[in-house]
Amino acid sequence: MNSQSIYRVGLVLYALVIGFFGVNHFLNGTGFQNTIPGFLPYHIFWVYLTGAALIAAAISFLTGKHMRLAGLFLFAFLIIIVLTIHLPAVIRSEGDPIISIALTNLVKDTGLAGAALMIAGNDRYAGTKTPIE
Numbered sequence: 001m002n003s004q005s006i007y008r009v010g011l012v013l014y015a016l017v018i019g020f021f022g023v024n025h026f027l028n029g030t031g032f033q034n035t036i037p038g039f040l041p042y043h044i045f046w047v048y049l050t051g052a053a054l055i056a057a058a059i060s061f062l063t064g065k066h067m068r069l070a071g072l073f074l075f076a077f078l079i080i081i082v083l084t085i086h087l088p089a090v091i092r093s094e095g096d097p098i099i100s101i102a103l104t105n106l107v108k109d110t111g112l113a114g115a116a117l118m119i120a121g122n123d124r125y126a127g128t129k130t131p132i133e
Contacts, residue, residue, distance in 0.1 A: 012062065014119070019055055022052065022058060023051070033047050037088075054074075056070070057073070061119065068120045072116075078113035082109050082110055
């Protein structure tokens with residue numbers, strides 16, 4: 001398997017994971033709204049908006065359209081989530097067993113942000129076939 005094929009398979013897998021998280025925001029919106037910081041009004045709106053953004057990024061990665069822009073926006077979104085939701089949750093849960101969940105979410109979203117940045121910065125396969133062709 002050549003490098004381009006490996007990249008395509010990885011991109012499809014990543015897009016499916018991001019798409020799953022986006023759909024999950026719609027299926028469990030009321031559960032997610034409790035994680036939205038208190039200073040933001042209309043919590044459910046933000047849950048659905050971020051779900052739609054995740055689905056849009058997944059579609060972008062699968063179709064090969066605007067991948068750089070989608071990768072940069074997804075990176076920024078995930079870093080904002082890490083800093084405003086996961087990091088405060090880790091800090092609040094000092095000594096609590098729940099810290100493992102909060103820390104896992106922080107590390108997971110940081111890794112997903114890094115992968116989004118790698119996709120945004122990958123010009124090597126720009127203009128090639130879409131990942132699903």
